[in-house]
Amino acid sequence: MPRQAPAEHNSGAVPLPHWAARLEDRVHEWRERRVRKRGYLTTVIPYTGYGSGEWVRVLGRVLLTKPVKPGSRAERLRAKRDQSIRGWRSFTSVPVNDVTVTIEIDGHSHSVQADRGGVVDTVVPVALTPGWHTATMRTDDSIVVEAPVYVVAPDARFGIVSDVDDTVMVTALPRPLLAAWNTFVLDEHARIPTPGMAVLLERLASENRGCPVIYLSTGAWNVAPTLTRFLSRNLYPAGALLLTDWGPTHDRMFRSGRLHKEQSLRRLADEFPDIRWLLIGDDGQHDEEIYGQFARERPEAVAAVAIRQLSPGEAVLAGGRSKAEAHDSGVPWVYAPDGAGLSDQLTEHGLI
Structure with a gap:
């Protein structure tokens, strides 16, 4: 069972959220009122979760969507549009x-x-057998x-x-202008998988039957359906997506993507010691820096670190590569520009 956060002392004073968070909440409230008047309905978008034999972590998001009749032409057009959706549309949804x-799940209700972002x-306490299971999610006015x-x-x-951007998918995220183009403009079918990475991950999953696969990214939850379709279409092994929210938090203008990754790694290590x-x-x-720090903190939780090297062109436009550090954690590190090279080196270390 995941460690529970210690109970906070209640002094009676509730801290005022950051002004940007308050502004975002007002915008969301205004947009919600507006689209509800237009007949939009509450919809739960489910994401892939994970768990142990005693608990499961269930993930999803609640949005307002335009209603369509089942089997209608509008439904077929929506399905077709969703399969060719451009990135910016993912960020126009209205959260509830x-x-x-x-x-x-398994007869248990929670x-x-x-x-505030929907x-x-x-975490739901429930005893389940290993493998895939299905949880249902609904609100009072949504379908199951x-x-x-x-x-x-x-x-x-x-x-x-596994990271996502520039690891399993070529997005050139370090390049601000191209990152914006890839995230907000590019059609999802035009996104390019990193050469050899799908084969590498599938081989690792096949040779370690039952191993959990987690895709950890600083990307926003808005793009989770797009990423899920991309991973499936390019034959990556199924696994949970751990994304974040790009909006303001209660105490800062923007969420820290780095902190999200650090906390997620520590949580996984605690959940599966x-x-x-x-x-x-x-x-x-x-x-490299995040993984290196985690390997030093929790060397017993790290089998190896595999780093995909950017191409020379990507590295130049990205402002250079990250500076390699001396790795003193005793954990194997491998570097290669594609999945095939990483696979060869992981084989040498006996991990494949």
């Missing part, structure tokens, strides 16, 4: 904050409040949707954590 979501991220959940076997000793993780990233941002 503080709504109650009912989660049911109610939770979506956060995100549902909760199904969320896949992968339960890790108690004897699992190996897991995969017997698993050693293969950490996969790239040298274009902070993956």
Whole structure:
């Protein structure tokens, strides 16, 4: 079971949220009132979760969407549009904050409040067998949707954590202008998988049956459906997406993507203390530094670190590669420009 956060002392004073968060809340409230008048309905978007034999982490988001009749031409057009959606449309959705979501799995029911961005991220105590299971999610005025959940076997000793941008997908995220183009403009079918990475991850998952696969990214929850379709279309192994919110928080203008990754790695290590993780990233941002720090803090939780090297052109436009540090954690580190090269080196270390 995940460690529980210590109870905070209640002094009676509630801290005032950051002004940007208050402004965002007002904008969301105005947009919600506006689209509800136009007949938009509450919709729960389920994401892939994970868990152990005693609990599951269920993920999803509550949005307002335009209603369509089942089987109608409008529904077919929406499905076609969703399959060719451009990035910016993912960021125009209207979240429903503080709504109650009912989660049911294996006969157990659990109610939770979506956060101020409509995100549902909760742990449900339930005893399940290893493998894939299905949780249902709904609000009082939405239809029931199904969320896949992968339960890790108690004897699992190996897991995969992979970055997304410039690791499994070529997005050139370090380059601000191209990052904006890829994120907000580019059609999802035009996104390019990193050569050899799907084969590498599938091989790792196949040779370590039952191992959990986690895709850890600083990307926004808005793009989760797009990323899920991309991973499936390019034959990456199924796994949970751990994304974040680009908006303001209660105490700062923007969320820290780096902090999101650091906290997620520590949480996974606490949730699965017997698993050693293969950490996969790239040298274009902070993956080396984040993984290196985690390997020093929790060397027993890291099987190896695999870093995909940017091409010379990518490195120049990104302002250079991240500075390689001396790795003194005793954890193997491998570097290569593609999945095939990483696979060869991981084989040399006996990890494949």
